Amino acid sequence: MADLSIKIGHTTFKNPIFVASGTFGYGTDNPELVDVSNIGAIVTKSITLNPREGNPPPRIVETPSGMINSIGLANIGVEKYISELLPIYEVMDTPIIMNIAGSSITEYIDVMKKVEAVSSNIVGYEINISCPNVKEGGMEFGVDCEMTEKLTRELRNFTDRLLIMKLSPNVTDITAIAKSSENGGADAVSAINTVVGMSIDHKTKKSNIYTTYGGLSGPAIKPVGLACVHKVFNAVKIPIIGIGGMVSSHDVIEYILAGSCAVQIGTANYRDPGIAEKILNDLNDYLDEQNLNSITSLIGAVKTYV
Amino acid sequence: MADLSIKIGHTTFKNPIFVASGTFGYGTDNPELVDVSNIGAIVTKSITLNPREGNPPPRIVETPSGMINSIGLANIGVEKYISELLPIYEVMDTPIIMNIAGSSITEYIDVMKKVEAVSSNIVGYEINISCPNVKEGGMEFGVDCEMTEKLTRELRNFTDRLLIMKLSPNVTDITAIAKSSENGGADAVSAINTVVGMSIDHKTKKSNIYTTYGGLSGPAIKPVGLACVHKVFNAVKIPIIGIGGMVSSHDVIEYILAGSCAVQIGTANYRDPGIAEKILNDLNDYLDEQNLNSITSLIGAVKTYV
């Protein structure tokens, strides 16, 4: 059996199959359908300084091979995260990456400081600078190189744990934001967050999403995610965590070939909360068939023509 | 029967169903499967100053609910367009919109000047500033407001026919480019061109596209196109021609509700070169059922919550 472990910064994960923020709750539900201890890491739903009620419904709609969501960063807030969830994570076998969202540099810092102030076993932070559904989603950071670099640098001061910047595809040049994250001291970047989209009901003539625009996810965006990962891979030296439309081990292999050292399964969890485990098993079989000891040799190994 | 005619600038079209550049050749083929005289307008394949061989294969690959292409603006060049095609267009019933691509402002101008210098019945120009597959695809214009405005203004000097700027979704803010087009004097904008994407064959580990990145089209990008059209509709006063992933009259109605006054059918033509005609008939039936005399009242009429 292949060694599926991977290293990001100074943190080692038992395997590269993570679940994406917002698609697996806080990682404490669904015990029946999945053995979470098999998952490489759980990235928890974005946490903000204060609890957020999120956007009014409708929040979700299906689109061709995808879906749009506009949850609006509904979350329990950092205080409850600390008091209710950190103790549970303490006794869980799965590494937890805490995703943080904010509307100002101070807010991101405040959340992180509160968590750093208490003892916990979370392995790192993913910084959401790319939520397209709310004003406070950090998108003003995600589209601006200077802001991204500044935010990264500030946060770096407050933690020695993994610091991962989560990039938006809704920019002219994602590599610029990736470089700013690297310059600011991030250990890794993750890409991509959702693509801005809209859906209309031709019968009722109504928007299918309360906030008009929402975030497109699912297989429809796999080509976009692959392109982003491959471009970023050629632009920065830090590891990349690939995200976007993966539903099978084949998709995961494509993301690794494009340059990901780990991946996050998102929307696919909604169909089958146990899918990450299945993908992991299939990836294992694949490596065995290919006589590979690890995925390392596959990272960024896509053969391009030019 | 409803009056399907629409007006863009001072040009009236018999109906709003056009076919998109690059997906219907030069409009002179496929007589068997489609009666082109029923189509609102044919936007012809991008023409450059010199003939272009295009990119080496593989040029096309399917993706979930979409496809990626990297044809690389293969085209016969403006001289042949003038000598071989304009005479045919003279005797065709369908309005022709000539799509022009270039790598410098001078090149766009040269192509337009050559066409303006001869007599022809083409109704206007669509300016491709958004081809993601070739260096010379005009993307440096399509992502830059000043360049877009300058290019539009220059071209405006050389023609009284319709001048339509074709926008790219691969930018941080499509409304800015739309406004630049409007300021430069464009009669309309069309949106969207393809979304940058990548595809990898997990079996061979090879890129499925010669140029690594290509343009994603088809139903997968419909939500992206709708969001772009709706945003641009709220940003400019000139008409918008919607493009992206339409395969049925329902999709067309959605694009009209989002703010399009006409639409272009692209990838769907590859499945069925007669699809534009079928969509047109269905649109007609829809208007009759809804007791509408024209589509005018539907343009931008989507009911949003906020």
Add this chain to the structure above:
Amino acid sequence: MKIEQAIVLRNEQIAHGIWRMSLVAPDVASAYVGPGQFISLLTDDSWDHLVRRPMSIAKINEDEVDIIYKIFGDVTDHFTKKCPGDSMNILGPLGNVFTDYNSEFAEPILIGGGVGLAPILNLYDACEKAVMIIGARSADEHFLNHKPDNSVYLTTDDGTAGIEGNVLTALKNMNLSENTILFACGPEPMLIAIQNYADEYNIRAQLSVESYMGCGVGLCQGCVIERQNGQVMKHSYHEKYSLVCLDGPVYECDEIIFG
């Protein structure tokens, strides 16, 4: 909660645009708790329609699970193509249940509108005694018979079967007591009317509501409905909203606010 490749046993049109499908689904059936619960289905392996479609359980019989569905769009249209022996990927049982329908003194009135009758039929089977009102636009959408003697009342908007009018028309003609409990499922306007009626006459009512669901299991936070009366927060991340997939689909009528 299980994911299972269920096998289609029967799949037939039972009224105009309305179908009934029986599935052999031992895992899901054995985890079933009671009327009100639903399952969430895929037609096939394709990711074209990636979101599951929630459907109320209309009947459970040993390892058989029945749904009653209306052709609404692409996926329900695909459902009609399924033949006995075909498989369907289902997730369930999901959601909470109707309560107190068999408690002492309870006088349950069951109200179903459109395909909202699926969970109502299931509940009817579980009730020791009950009055049932089923509404539709016209006779061809009904597959039950109007039997006032058996306390089964049909209504049609056009009067082609049963009582002319809607379910409220029928309800208003009934004698209600303080032990009456309404159990209703159907289109939102009907539920709102019942909510108002129950409020006005101070009757208890349990409503089974619909909401667009991304996952059905609490992961996406997509299926929210607004709460009222400061009910305790359960699964949603904030007290303003409740998750229909976990806290619902059945609510006391004063627990929620329709959008």
Add this chain to the structure above:
Amino acid sequence: MKIEQAIVLRNEQIAHGIWRMSLVAPDVASAYVGPGQFISLLTDDSWDHLVRRPMSIAKINEDEVDIIYKIFGDVTDHFTKKCPGDSMNILGPLGNVFTDYNSEFAEPILIGGGVGLAPILNLYDACEKAVMIIGARSADEHFLNHKPDNSVYLTTDDGTAGIEGNVLTALKNMNLSENTILFACGPEPMLIAIQNYADEYNIRAQLSVESYMGCGVGLCQGCVIERQNGQVMKHSYHEKYSLVCLDGPVYECDEIIFG
């Protein structure tokens, strides 16, 4: 060129991973020109797989069109699920044809590798006389019999049927004359080997090639193959490339360059 809802008449596995489907398609059949042409298919209305799949015509019999296909990925896998009576949306006939196989003195040798045998079988039916070589990896991928006396030769890489080796092994053992014309379809490495062989021995050869097709009708410019010998430009927009869907799939072997 027609688009037609063809009806499946038969759909059976004929060898390991290889299926044959017979379609009733009167429109397409009546527009058929000759061996070498292909059709392009959809499995259903879903836009999940939006690009049609090209398949060579393996046989035409009145209004019946046969294809022989290998399970390659999702769509060909879906093909296997089709039952008699189901419909398939097909576009065709497309492409050009093999030529001169029945001209005076011609001594055709037909070579098919893998599912490349589909157009070769069709051509074989049309030939007044011909030698045919069919190659596969092993016996279980063959559905014909090795009959040297009838000039039908099989090859297998592993020697489990017919001649051990590949189609080139068989070809090299044949007596070729200046009237020999090779007609070949199969995997690219096989076609390249035949191209080289024909070049070396100065034999005429017609190759049916594959290319990823977006439309099959000249609209997308996706299916290009590089030309050689300055052949006139036909449908592609530039003389460097040829469109396999219109100018091909059959080329004289000195017309094209494999990538």
